[in-house]
Amino acid sequence: MSEAMDVMATPPAAGSAIQLSAVEEVRKADIAQRRQEAMVILKSIPAETLKAKHAERFFKDIVHTNPTNHQQLRGQCMNCTALISSTGSARFASHLATCSMAPADVRDSFKALERAKEKKSSAKREALALANEESEVVAEEHEAGQVALKQQCIRAGIKSQEVAAADDAIANFFYANGISFSAADSKATSLYRTMVRAIQKAPPEYIPPNANKLSGPLLDGCYDSLWNKMAARDPDGALKRKFGATYVSDGWDSCDHLPLINSAFISNNDGGMYWRSVDTSGKYKSAEYCALLMIQDIYDFGPTNVVLIITDTCATMAKAWALVEDEFPWISVLCCQPHVVSLLLKDIGKVKEVATTINDEATVVSWFANHQFPFAKLREMTLQKLGKSKELVRAAATRFGTHTLVGQRLQELKSSLQATVVDADYVAKNYKDASNTEEVTATGKSIRTNKGATTKRLVLDDDDFWTRVDTHVAVTKPIMKMLRRFDTSAPAIGKVYSSWFELGEHIQSSDASYKTKCLDAHTLTAGHMAILILPLLLT
Incomplete structure (x- = not known):
């Protein structure tokens, strides 16, 4: 029975006629077995004692097998000819146990059955009484527990409200200040979780620091703490002396548009x-000025600990390299690989x-x-074709690798683009080429292209557009992978030569x-790279 139910509980695979047929056969056999069990029960119990819900389901199917005539509904004792108003065995057994005309052995046998039945009933009554007593005890314990549970539920309800209020406060702080959701890192060692644990341990009267405290003594303390952690990485300088350090320098504008030259050491x-x-505001960033900043940083860090300098490849840096190498003959220079790969693109x-x-x-x-x-x-066609949303990619200025990403996304949306330009609603618009329009925005002027007809021709593969896109992606995709290989914090200097060769x-x-x-x-770029990288490989 349980096996049948297990089979019924597992829906058959779509299109599997054999498996479905097997399940149907098991179901039919299960129903037949249940019906047979019900018929056996009904045969042993008078129909008038059945409840309506049972009779409605089974009685009509087996009514022809029940004793329905008047002779069968009444019985007669063979010893004393007494009429017994039932064909059931219970009343016959009770009569024969006390019938004076019945043989002694018959009376004794039925009396023994009566005593056994009474003993069984007595044991059942005692067990029921004991169960009632236990249930009363359990009920009392349950009632006492319910009182405690109500108190616990009240406390839990208050606690859940407090948790919800804390969540809302944290969420509002993130939303109002434009803090990235990634700052709420769930790792136990994250700064976010560390902050929450520290607040939980603080006394109730704790007042969080204000802006002045954050930008003053706390910032100074964090600065000193970070330098102490840096010193603890290599307290005696053994790692620097063993592996050497790389000096990295580059310039960019800060968020308040200050021209900065930043420097870092990697060891x-x-x-x-x-x-x-x-801050180089008002300064002419000549080769001599940039070299002076680098030389000063290297002296502060420890010149004997530095073995390599990495910068971009502008003409100013090329002249600055010569000045730094003249100051520190043992230091080699290497151009920034992501910068060089981007220039190749x-x-x-x-x-x-x-x-x-x-x-x-x-x-x-x-x-x-x-x-x-x-x-x-x-967007509508993309959802129909791909089953999910996917947008076009726009190339970023000075990020030449993004042109490859543009081509890749066009390949992915090719079917959606073609379905769009042949859609009846789109065709009804009858888009044509128009001159570009200049729009003035809060951030300046922007040029808006209006080449609707050209776009349709290109999407429908005019002038072998898609073949050219495929070729463009095929040629530049490995270069883009190479760019990503070097544009990480992982050590990659050992892969420079082989990557350019491949x-x-x-x-x-x-x-x-x-x-x-x-x-x-x-060849031109790789040749310059070989001149710079070979001395490093030979040392």
């Missing part, structure tokens, strides 16, 4: 250590065929991004018509 793969930022993007493809990709992306109805229709092999095996021009750009 024994510890993730790096920020050193300082110099920039050079490849200048190839006429690649530039044309990039411009066409930008035309398609800009059209859908700048016009509401095409954008909404593309990239040349990839471009050589490409079927692109412009691979020769790409190889020329790669």
Whole structure:
């Protein structure tokens, strides 16, 4: 029975006729067995003692098997001819136990059955009485527990309200101040959880620090604490002397538009250590000025601990390298690999065929991004085709690797784009090419392209647009992977030479018509890299 129920509880796989048939057979057998058991019970019990819910289900099916005639409904004792108004065995047994005309052995047998029945009933009554006593005790304990539970529920209810209030307060703090949700890290060792635990341990009268305290003594204490942690990494300087350190310097604008030159030291793969930022406002960032900042940082850190300098490849830095190497002859220089790879992508993007493809990709992306109805229709078609939302990617200025990402996303949305431009509602708009419009925004002027007809022709594969996109992605995707390989905090200097060699092999095996021009750009860049990296590999 349990096996049958288990089979019934597991729905058959769609389209599996054999499995469905087997389940149906098991179900039929189960129903037949239950019906047979019910019929046996009904045969042994008079129909008039059945409750309606039982009779309605089973009585009609087995009424022909029940004793329904008047002769069968009444019985007669064979010894004293007394009439017994039942065909059941209980009344016959009771009569025969006391019948004076019945043989003695028959009376004794039925009396023994009566005594056994009475003994069984007595034991059942005693067990029932004991159970009632136990239930009363349990009821009393339960009632006492319910009182405590009510008190506990009140406390739990108050506690849940307090937890909800704390959650709301933290959430409102995040929302109102624009704090990234990633700051609420659930790891036990995160700063977020550490802060919460510290607040929980604080006394009830604790007052959190205000802005002045955060920007004053607490900031100074954090600064000193971080330097102490840095010193604890290598207290005696043994790791610096053994592995050496790399000095990294680069310039960018701060959030308040101050021109900064930042520096950091990386030693024994510890993730790096920020050193300082110099505000160069009003200063001419010549090679001599940049070299002076680097030399000063290296002397402060310990010149014998530095073995390598990494910066970008601008002309100013190239001159500054010579000055620093003249000051510290044992120090080598190396250009920033993500910067160099990005410049390679920039050079490849200048190839006429690649530039044309990039411009066409930008035309398609800009059209859908700048016009509401095409954008909404593309979203609708993307959900229909892919079953999920996916947006076009726009290239970022000075981030030449993003052109590869633009092409990849166009490949993913190819079917959605083509379905969009042939949709009846879209076609009814009859979009045409128009001159670009200049829009004035709060951040300045922007150019809005209006090439609706060109976009449709490109999406429908005019001028082999999709073939050119595929070739562009195939050629530049390995370069993008190489960019990501170096644009991390993981040690990668040992992969520089092999990565440039493998990239040349990839471009050589490409079927692109412009691979020769790409190889020329790669050879020029890789040649410069070999001049810089070989001394490091030979030392």
